[in-house]
């Protein structure tokens with residue numbers, strides 16, 4: 001017989017159970033609400049994240065645009081600075097005021113470019129070279145294109161005749177000269193051991209590269225001095241073409257190498273003498289440039305065309321460009337400057353390593369040149 005109490009007691013687990021179900025439902029509901037709230041939060045966060053990403057992309061794009069614009073502005077600024085410096089340079093030497101530039105070896109290659117680019121800057125040009133027909137054609141081209149005056153003189157510097165220099169003086173004595181470009185030069189027809197170098201080639205190289213350069217400079221200096229006296233504030237300029245052949249002792253081009261090394265010392269010494277008088281003297285060092293002399297036709301990163309080479313030279317005059325570790329000496333073309341820097345800071349220009357590498361390189365060039373000569377002879 002169930003007592004009242006026991007009946008009540010029997011109800012207790014049921015109550016508990018109901019209570020538990022109620023609790024569970026409440027908890028479940030709370031969880032659902034929480035989950036719903038969390039989903040909502042996550043959704044909001046997703047949207048915020050997407051917005052932030054969008055903003056970030058936009059900012060990145062804007063940043064990239066600003067960076068590009070800044071680079072463009074820097075380039076324009078640099079170009080402006082360079083052209084201002086160029087204009088100042090040109091004014092310094094008397095551009096567009098009837099002043100004259102004398103360029104030797106000016107009918108071809110690098111010399112022709114010096115003549116053209118100086119005419120473009122507003123200098124009258126006195127062209128000196130070997131072939132009259134080439135000089136006439138260039139005179140005509142320069143004067144009609146750039147509206148400057150020209151004069152020309154066809155002489156063979158190799159002959160070393162005193163009459164050559166008399167003729168030069170005759171032309172120059174009436175001209176207000178401020179610039180001399182000592183460009184004329186000759187190298188060996190192909191690399192050759194010194195002992196086998198033909199006497200005529202040896203004499204020509206020394207006569208053209210050294211004697212003619214010195215005599216021409218000696219004749220022209222007084223005329224530059226006179227021009228500067230009559231034109232206060234104007235400066236004079238004497239540029240002389242050096243070479244990597246003179247920078248590095250070069251086996252198989254020994255005479256050419258020595259003649260260009262001679263110009264290094266001579267030009268720097270002259271710079272010391274003439275600088276106080278307002279005449280800038282610089283030796284221009286160059287590795288290969290496309291020309292008849294180098295026998296290279298196609299320009300590359302390390303071998304510029306005469307146009308590119310001369311533009312970099314005229315840009316560098318009186319400024320810190322290219323390799324300038326030596327007084328009054330410049331290696332204006334950037335790739336040549338890097339090469340010079342690398343050689344000077346690794347093996348060194350006068351080292352055995354540099355000499356041996358140079359020897360191997362020129363022995364190979366000689367071999368190829370002799371093969372080509374033999375091939376051509378067979379074809380004849």
Ligand SMILES: NC(=O)c1ccc[n+]([C@@H]2O[C@H](COP(=O)([O-])OP(=O)(O)OC[C@H]3O[C@@H](n4cnc5c(N)ncnc54)[C@H](OP(=O)(O)O)[C@@H]3O)[C@@H](O)[C@H]2O)c1
Nearest residue numbers: 105107108109110130131157158185288289291292293294
């Ligand atoms: N090209 C290179 O890779 C290189 C590298 C380093 C240094 N350089 C130096 O740069 C200078 C110019 O070289 P480039 O390659 O432009 O030479 P290029 O193309 O052979 O031109 C030489 C110029 O000099 C004239 N010339 C040659 N012999 C002459 C003589 N006996 N009398 C009068 N004029 C003469 C030539 O006149 P014609 O046209 O009438 O023959 C021509 O106008 C030289 O001093 C050279 O040593 C050149």
